[in-house]
Amino acid sequence: MAAPRPQQQLLLLLVLLLAARRAEAWGKEGHIMTCKIAERYLSEDAAAAVRELLPASAGGELSTMCPWADEVRFRYHWASPLHYANTPGLCSFNSTRRFLLLLSFYRDCHNSNGVQGMCVIGAINNYTDQLLTYKDSTKSSYNLTESLMFLAHFVGDVHQPLHVAFEEDEGGNTINVHWYKAKANLHHVWDVSIIDTVMKNLYNKDLDTMVEALHMNMTNGWSDDISQWKNCTNTQTTCANDYAVESVGLACNYAYKDVEEDITLGDEYYFSRYPVVEKRLAQGGIRLALILNRIFDKKKVDTMPLYAQ
């Protein structure tokens, strides 16, 4: 077969880029940070199980594998809808339960063929169930290494507000904006641009310095709040649905708020939104640890303690 002509190559590239667009996630840095935080709060048993399941290439560190689900999205095309959940575009309710109304698992958690559970919430619950078969050779026919890498990634994604956002604009992907002087779309601003800017402005472009700062905040700025983050009364599955409801609320109150097509987002938007991004990265990390401790450390399932390592 003849090699594709330049025009055809361009078209192919465009198709691939469009297909990839909705499957983006917290950028690589966001996922690595979430998992680096989680690693510090794993119990001994959970940390040992994680180490055993990780591929050799991970060098024993979960965080190195947390961007993996984005890297395989062309190979695992079926998994694309598992990175997000779409909701109808409605932000203005008066009810105190308004954000619960914004998201309904049965209405919103499916892929484009209507297969139920094929969204980020269903994925977190499903991979948690698979990992619960660890050490049970009669039940486990799953590739638990992949289950772990998917779970760690999707717990990050569910905390990115625009991963639980409006179907109409594909979670902000179709809203074109400028991030300071650069062209971007709103989804990318939340996946990557805010994190890049905060790393540059506050943390000397160093990921570990930022993780350390988030960790410090757990015992300072967020210490009153943190017991709420750990709350998870659902003993059957995870609290992924609650995390998704939080995200859609933050999408309304922060991500979409006062944004319109072609707007330039600068200092005002950045300074009021980056604290939300930092908190969601930290919450994702704490909750990933919580889920992994529940899975692998069954003797402590009732109290679900978190230990800082």
Ligand SMILES: [Zn+2]
């Ligand atoms: Zn993702």
